[in-house]
Amino acid sequence: MAVKGLTALGAQVNFLVPNRFEYGYGLTPEIVALAALQSPDMIVTVDNGIASVDGVAKANALGIQVLITDHHLPGAETPQADCIVNPNQHGCDFASKHLAGVGVMFYVLLALRSELRERGVFVGKSEPNLSELLDLVALGTVADLVKLDGNNRILVEQGLRRIRAGTCSYGITALLKIAGRTPAKVTAQDLGFYVGPRLNAAGRLDDMRLGIQCLLAGSETEAMQMAEQLQALNMQRRSIEADMQDSANVTLEDTQVAHQYSISLYQPDWHQGVIGILASRIKERYHRPTIIFADAQEDCNGQALLKGSGRSIAGLHLRDALDLLSKQQPDLILKFGGHAMAAGLTIRLADFNLFKLSFEIAVSQLLTAADLSAVLEVDGSLSAEDMTFEMAEMLEQQVWGQGFAPPLFYDKFEVRNQRILGEKHLKLLLMPVPPLGVADPASASSAGVDAIYFNQTVLPGKHVHAAYQLQTNSYNGVQKVQLNIKHVSE
Numbered sequence: 001m002a003v004k005g006l007t008a009l010g011a012q013v014n015f016l017v018p019n020r021f022e023y024g025y026g027l028t029p030e031i032v033a034l035a036a037l038q039s040p041d042m043i044v045t046v047d048n049g050i051a052s053v054d055g056v057a058k059a060n061a062l063g064i065q066v067l068i069t070d071h072h073l074p075g076a077e078t079p080q081a082d083c084i085v086n087p088n089q090h091g092c093d094f095a096s097k098h099l100a101g102v103g104v105m106f107y108v109l110l111a112l113r114s115e116l117r118e119r120g121v122f123v124g125k126s127e128p129n130l131s132e133l134l135d136l137v138a139l140g141t142v143a144d145l146v147k148l149d150g151n152n153r154i155l156v157e158q159g160l161r162r163i164r165a166g167t168c169s170y171g172i173t174a175l176l177k178i179a180g181r182t183p184a185k186v187t188a189q190d191l192g193f194y195v196g197p198r199l200n201a202a203g204r205l206d207d208m209r210l211g212i213q214c215l216l217a218g219s220e221t222e223a224m225q226m227a228e229q230l231q232a233l234n235m236q237r238r239s240i241e242a243d244m245q246d247s248a249n250v251t252l253e254d255t256q257v258a259h260q261y262s263i264s265l266y267q268p269d270w271h272q273g274v275i276g277i278l279a280s281r282i283k284e285r286y287h288r289p290t291i292i293f294a295d296a297q298e299d300c301n302g303q304a305l306l307k308g309s310g311r312s313i314a315g316l317h318l319r320d321a322l323d324l325l326s327k328q329q330p331d332l333i334l335k336f337g338g339h340a341m342a343a344g345l346t347i348r349l350a351d352f353n354l355f356k357l358s359f360e361i362a363v364s365q366l367l368t369a370a371d372l373s374a375v376l377e378v379d380g381s382l383s384a385e386d387m388t389f390e391m392a393e394m395l396e397q398q399v400w401g402q403g404f405a406p407p408l409f410y411d412k413f414e415v416r417n418q419r420i421l422g423e424k425h426l427k428l429l430l431m432p433v434p435p436l437g438v439a440d441p442a443s444a445s446s447a448g449v450d451a452i453y454f455n456q457t458v459l460p461g462k463h464v465h466a467a468y469q470l471q472t473n474s475y476n477g478v479q480k481v482q483l484n485i486k487h488v489s490e
Contacts, residue, residue, distance in 0.1 A: 001102055001136040002046050002069075003216060005109040008128035009116060014038060017208040025337075025344075027055035027066070036062050042082075045069060047101020047144075050086055051337065053079045069104045071146075073339065096151040098403075102140025103155060106133065134159040135168035136215065142188050143196035147403035156188055156399050170223035171215035175199070178227045188399050189406075198227070201234040204273030240271050244278050248292075257286050261372065262363040264356040266293035266306060276309035276342070283311040287374040289318060289363055291345070293352065304349035305334070311342055315371040316363060318343040325362045332358060376487055378410040378467050384432040387449050389481045392470040408486060410467045416448050418459055426453040430483065433463065451483035461490040 006013045016035055023030050026048040032055050035043055042065040045052070049068035056079035059066045066081040074089050085108050087094040099107070109130055116122065138159020141152050148156065162168045163176075163186045172195060176183045179194035199211035210226060210233075217223035248265055257263065263282055270278075275292040283290040291310035299305055312318035317340045326333045332355060336345035347355050400406040417429035428451040450473065451466075453459065466488045473482035 001133050001140065002044065002105045002109075003212075004136070005105070005128075005130060005133055006044070006112075008130075009109065009112055010121070014040075015209075015212065017203070017212065019207065027052035027059075027068075029054050029058040031055060032058040032062065032064070035059075036064065040064060042067060046105050047071065049079065049081070050074050050084070050089070051079075053077050055079070056081050067108075069101070069108050071099055071101050071104050096149065098147040098149045098152055100141045100144040100146040100152070102137050102144070103146075103152065106130070106137050106155070109133070131158070132162075132167070135162045135172055138163070138188075139172060139191050139195060142191040142401055143199070145192075145402045148188075148399060148401040149403065153399045153404065156401070160186060160188065160191075160399070169215050170217045170220050171227065174214065174217075174220065174223035174227035175230065178224070178231050187396050188401050189396075192401065197237075198230045198234045201237045202230055204277075205233050205237055205240075205271075237274060237277075241274050241277055241281075244270050244274060245281060248278060248282060252282070252286075257288065260288060260360060261367055262360050263288045263290040264293070264308075264352075264359055265291075266352050268295055270294040272296060272307050275307070276311070276344075279309050279311040283313065287313055287372060289313060289316050289321070289367075291359065293347070295349070296346065299334075299348075306347050306349050306352060308345045308347065309342075310338070310345070312340065313371070313374075316367055321359075321362055321366055324366075325358055328362070329354075329358060376467055377408070379407045380409065381411050381435070382409040382470070384434070384449075387432070387470065387481055387483070389472060389479055392472045392481045395470055396472060406469055408467055408469055410465065412463065412465050413451075414463055415459060415461070420457055421452075424455055424457060426456050426459055426485075427451075428453065428459070428485075430466070449483060450480055451485055453485040453488070456485075459488060464488045464490060 003013050003015055016031060018025060018028065018031050027043065027045050032043070043059055044067045046069055048070055049056070050070040050072050056066050060080060066079070068079060068081045068084045068086065070086045071088055074086070078084065078089070085104060086092065087097050087099055087104065113127065113130060117127065134155065136159070138156040141156050146152060163172060164184050166183065173183050175195045175198050176186060176190065179198065181190045181194050199214070202208050202211040210229060214223055214226035214230060217226060247267055251265060263286060270292070272294040275294050279290045279292040282292070289310065289312045291308045293306040293308040296305040296307040310318050319336070319338045319340065322333060322336045322343055322345060326336065332347065332351055334346045334348070336343060338344055395406065412433040413430040414433055415428060416431050419427050421427045429448040430451050431448045451468065466483070466485050468483040468485045471482050471484045473480050
């Protein structure tokens with residue numbers, strides 16, 4: 001979005017994406033040195049830079065101006081950049097604090113266009129229409145998992161309208177099609193579950209430039225070629241993730257997880273680009289703060305290092321927990337950063353067992369046993385007559401996401417039929433059981449409703465209470481309503 005927007009406003013733009021395996025994240029001195037080879041007048045960061053004190057100092061020494069656009073919380077020291085635009089920096093009174101990095105850059109482009117307008121740059125010619133970038137704003141906002149407050153929901157809704165109308169990036173359309181989604185009916189969930197992971201696969205396994213070039217593609221053919229490459233990388237990523245998940249499960253089967261406050265795992269063959277996904281999966285399954293490690297490059301003294309990626313649960317601010325641990329044992333964690341629910345860190349391979357024990361002790365001091373019990377919040381019952389395709393379609397067209405979850409209903413059902421799909425999912429036919437004292441509508445008693453229970457192969461009991469979301473399901477040209485089950489109990 002920054003490349004397209006700045007180009008439309010008259011700038012000559014190129015971009016650099018740090019390879020996470022070589023340079024880490026953010027505007028490091030090494031990245032500044034790479035940028036300097038192109039003799040830029042200015043470096044503009046997107047979604048990073050607020051902690052890049054050394055990188056900005058390097059740019060200043062080379063006479064390169066730096067504009068930081070970021071949304072992460074600042075640390076104790078702020079880079080000496082020429083300008084910093086960040087709604088979460090100290091003293092900023094901008095009302096929308098939950099903007100993603102792409103949202104911050106979008107407002108920068110709006111402000112730049114306004115300034116150019118004041119200077120008369122557009123006299124005698126048409127102004128760039130920045131609303132044409134809203135498809136990318138929507139994608140970046142959903143994929144970055146920021147809270148969908150009122151402002152972000154407006155940005156996402158407007159972007160979805162452009163995608164549905166076909167007036168969007170060739171890359172987004174290509175990625176939707178290759179994932180089997182219909183652009184004309186795209187939802188926020190499609191951006192998060194189908195487009196985002198295919199773009200991220202490039203950065204996890206290879207070079208993130210491929211994902212950006214796909215979104216910058218100038219034709220359908222060009223975009224589809226790159227989308228196919230991203231699809232192949234995503235399939236590879238899923239295969240690697242499945243293997244890592246299997247080996248993690250074997251390890252955890254021999255572990256007394258119920259008696260632990262945290263989970264820390266490492267295996268030498270794990271892929272550094274996928275450890276964040278594995279940490280998220282294990283955290284969801286066991287409801288414990290989880291950190292997964294993989295081999296990293298050696299340090300300057302030849303010591304083997306590990307890179308870790310962590311995910312947390314409500315009640316534990318992961319970055320603060322690591323900060324506390326680093327103060328208790330200053331030589332244990334070499335580098336760390338992140339926020340409440342996710343963080344990254346580097347330790348020595350020789351210190352893994354010490355870290356595992358020390359992190360467990362630190363977390364046990366910050367959490368109670370009650371914090372380790374997952375709580376499922378539901379929106380109540382849905383009547384059988386409202387379990388319709390039309391209702392599901394209406395709900396799916398709304399903007400749901402982080403901090404604004406889709407409705408999760410809770411009802412009792414009789415299990416009429418069940419079978420296993422793909423060796424790992426349950427396909428069900430359920431009959432709603434009305435609450436005591438409520439008449440059973442004829443429409444509900446004559447036919448059941450389809451349901452899917454992902455990653456489950458055993459359903460307890462003939463009658464179950466299920467928490468579920470309503471969704472549409474199209475198969476062989478037939479459109480039906482389906483319940484997407486999230487949890488069951490007898």
